Amino acid sequence: AQIAVAPVVVGTFGELSVAGPVANLLALPAVPVATMAGIAAAVTGVLYEPLGQLVAGAAEPFVAWILWLGTCFGQAKWAAVRLPAWVGWTVGVPVVAAAVASAAHRGDPRTNLDP
Secondary structure, eight states, rough: OOHHHHHHHHHHEEEEEHHHHHHHHHHHTTTHHHHHHHHHHHHHOOOOHEEEEEEEHHHHHHHHHHHHHHHHHOOOSSSSEOOHHHHHHHHHHHHHHHHHHHHHTOGGGGOOOOO
16 A cells, blocks of 8 residues: 555655555554454443453553554654655656556456456
8 A cells, every 4th residue: 555655645745755664564463453452442341341441451562562663663764755746746647547547457358368
């Protein structure tokens, strides 16, 4: 997803995150656990608040890890590189055009190569 939106981000903000992909890879193992524990805490909290708080406590180390990564990588001097906005749009327009063309051809029986 980050690769897909990178041209739009560069075109809009004039920056490309270098730290984001690295931080996301490091956070990846904690995200499903934090998400599932958060959902479980919300559901159990509606039924019985003290139990919901207990379940939320199980999510806390995983959420803390994700927040710590965001803080550390976001504050790094090398976290983002400045690029002229035209770079994003120069790359983005052909990528979007190729995606639209590809999507249009998926439904075209003349381009189906399956036997």
